[in-house]
Structures are given as structure tokens and as C-alpha cells.
Amino acid sequence: MNKHVVMSGMRPTGALHLGHWEGALKSWLLLQESAVCHFSIVDWHALTTEYQDPANIGGNIRQVLLDWLAVGIDPEKSVVYLQSAVKEISELFLLLSMMTPLGWLERVPTFKEQQAQLSDRDLNQYGFLGYPLLQTVDIVIMKADTVPVGEDQVFHLELAREIVRRFNGLYGDCFPEPQPFLTPIPKLPGVDGRKMSKSYGNAIYLGDSPLMVGEKIRPMVTDIRRKRRSDPGVPEECPVFALHKAYSRAEQIKEVAAGCRTADIGCLDCKKILIANVNEFLEPFRQRRSQYENMAVNDILATGNLRAAERARHTLAQVRDLMKI
Numbered sequence: 001m002n003k004h005v006v007m008s009g010m011r012p013t014g015a016l017h018l019g020h021w022e023g024a025l026k027s028w029l030l031l032q033e034s035a036v037c038h039f040s041i042v043d044w045h046a047l048t049t050e051y052q053d054p055a056n057i058g059g060n061i062r063q064v065l066l067d068w069l070a071v072g073i074d075p076e077k078s079v080v081y082l083q084s085a086v087k088e089i090s091e092l093f094l095l096l097s098m099m100t101p102l103g104w105l106e107r108v109p110t111f112k113e114q115q116a117q118l119s120d121r122d123l124n125q126y127g128f129l130g131y132p133l134l135q136t137v138d139i140v141i142m143k144a145d146t147v148p149v150g151e152d153q154v155f156h157l158e159l160a161r162e163i164v165r166r167f168n169g170l171y172g173d174c175f176p177e178p179q180p181f182l183t184p185i186p187k188l189p190g191v192d193g194r195k196m197s198k199s200y201g202n203a204i205y206l207g208d209s210p211l212m213v214g215e216k217i218r219p220m221v222t223d224i225r226r227k228r229r230s231d232p233g234v235p236e237e238c239p240v241f242a243l244h245k246a247y248s249r250a251e252q253i254k255e256v257a258a259g260c261r262t263a264d265i266g267c268l269d270c271k272k273i274l275i276a277n278v279n280e281f282l283e284p285f286r287q288r289r290s291q292y293e294n295m296a297v298n299d300i301l302a303t304g305n306l307r308a309a310e311r312a313r314h315t316l317a318q319v320r321d322l323m324k325i
């Protein structure tokens with residue numbers, strides 16, 4: 001039976017945190033066991049929003065790579081590569097841009113949303129408008145039929161399918177229509193109770209030391225009803241409890257919830273249990289990371305780049321042939 005071909009990527013904008021684990025990496029590990037996976041560090045995508053200050057992108061590429069390897073992305077099983085090292089992507093981006101209607105890009109919801117959210121930057125750029133097309137190229141150049149996405153990204157994939165249909169209709173069958181592999185949208189709160197995000201400065205990173213995890217969780221906001229140790233609380237309204245649900249054992253979750261409601265457990269003791277569990281969860285990542293830190297990880301990327309470029313070259317040759325250029 002033919003294996004599914006998977007493509008997914010991450011922008012190198014900094015170290016990865018538990019939100020990335022819950023929303024993407026966990027699914028990638030599953031997929032890597034049964035499909036041919038292509039995981040790309042999409043540095044050109046980072047440029048769409050960081051073009052004025054690209055100095056950190058190089059360092060972030062290494063960070064992201066180390067995080068991927070640390071969680072168990074296996075470069076023997078999956079093709080791990082850097083987007084900008086596969087120049088064929090830029091040629092296919094140009095070719096597909098000729099047949100992609102402007103209106104399709106303008107109606108991508110995140111285009112206007114992100115322009116509004118990142119109001120400190122001027123995002124009235126051609127590259128920013130075109131980034132969903134670049135995403136499409138990332139996918140189709142690997143002939144991927146499966147793309148892990150959260151519900152909020154399904155629209156982008158629909159655009160990719162429309163472009164594929166248009167290309168196949170105009171020039172002949174070339175690309176499979178990529179289907180979504182739905183990944184959960186992480187509901188993980190950060191240490192301030194808002195969604196865990198690097199830009200909020202509230203994240204627990206996959207590479208955090210045990211000390212750092214303790215320093216972040218100890219001052220976490222809790223249910224506001226628990227002003228005094230003797231005040232009962234509602235665990236469902238506490239971000240500490242939300243993290244317990246992700247990283248503590250079932251019986252501990254039950255005990256903590258009951259203890260919170262009756263004020264039998266104090267918030268500090270509750271957090272101590274969570275700190276131990278988050279650290280236990282992160283420990284295998286730390287160990288794997290320290291092994292890779294001493295290795296020439298650039299060689300891992302270089303090998304992946306060659307494998308990805310070879311596949312991209314085949315696709316591009318077929319595209320040129322179909323387009324008669």
C-alpha cells in the first residue's frame with residue numbers, strides 16, 4: 001500500500017514551547033511512523049513578517065531544528081529541511097503566481113487579520129499577500145497529499161486545493177489535492193492565563209531547565225476565588241489546572257480538583273505537583289536535546305536539504321514539461 005505523503009513547516013521565529021508540542025509536534029510524531037513526512041523550517045515565510053529585521057532568523061533555524069530533534073523528529077524517517085535551501089520552491093512559486101487570481105489571495109482571512117494584529121509592522125507587501133501561495137508551493141512541490149493543520153488553517157489548504165485544481169485543469173494532472181489531517185488547536189494557557197504564545201512572554205519552552213519551569217509556574221495566576229488558603233476554588237477556572245489536565249496523571253487531576261474545591265490543598269502545593277509533572281514530561285526532550293547539541297546538526301539539515309531538493313527537482317521538471325517552458 002502506498003504511504004501518504006505529508007508536508008508541514010514551521011517559521012523560525014524562536015524556540016518552541018508546549019503550545020507547539022500540543023498543536024503540531026505531537027501529530028508530526030504520529031505521522032512520521034506511518035507516512036513519508038517532509039518537515040520544513042520555512043525561513044522565507046519568516047521573512048514575510050520579519051523582513052525589516054531578519055538578523056535573528058539564522059539563530060532561530062538552529063533552535064527550531066534542535067527542538068524538533070529533541071521531541072523525537074527522526075531525520076532517518078522524515079525529510080527535515082530548510083525551505084530556502086530548496087531553490088526549486090522559488091521557481092514553482094513564480095510559475096504558480098502566473099495563474100493564481102489575485103482575489104483568491106486577497107480573501108484569505110488571515111491576510112487582513114494579521115495586518116491588523118501586527119499593526120507595528122508595515123505588511124502591505126507583495127510577499128505577505130503571496131505567502132498562502134508560497135505555502136501551497138511548499139506542499140505541492142513535495143506532492144504531499146496530507147497536511148497537518150488546525151481548524152484555523154483549513155482555509156489555506158482549501159486555497160491550495162483550488163490552485164491545484166486550476167493547474168491540473170489548465171496543463172494536465174500533476175499534483176494531488178492535499179487533504180487536511182486535523183490537529184487539535186491547543187487550548188493550553190500560558191503562565192498568565194492567556195493563550196500560550198511567545199509574543200505574550202507567557203510560554204513554557206520545550207528547552208526550559210527544571211529551574212526555569214519552577215520559576216514560571218510558581219507565580220502563575222490561579223482562580224481569583226482563592227485569595228486565602230482557606231478559600232475554596234473552581235479548578236476549571238484556573239490555568240494551573242488546565243496544565244494539570246495536559247501533564248498530570250488522571251488520579252492526580254482528580255485529587256487536585258477535589259482539594260481545590262474544598263480548600264484542602266493550597267495553590268503552592270498544587271503548583272508543586274504540576275512543576276514535577278511538567279519537568280518529568282520535558283526530561284526526555286532535554287536529554288535528547290543535549291545529545292544533539294554536541295552534534296553537527298547542520299549536517300542533518302544539509303542531508304535533508306538534498307533529499308527535499310531532489311524530490312522538488314522531479315516535480316519541477318514535470319511542471320515545466322506540462323507548461324511547455
Ligand code: SF4
Binds near residue numbers: 240
Ligand atoms: S488549588 Fe490548584 S487548581 Fe485550585 S486555584 Fe489553586 S492552583 Fe488553581
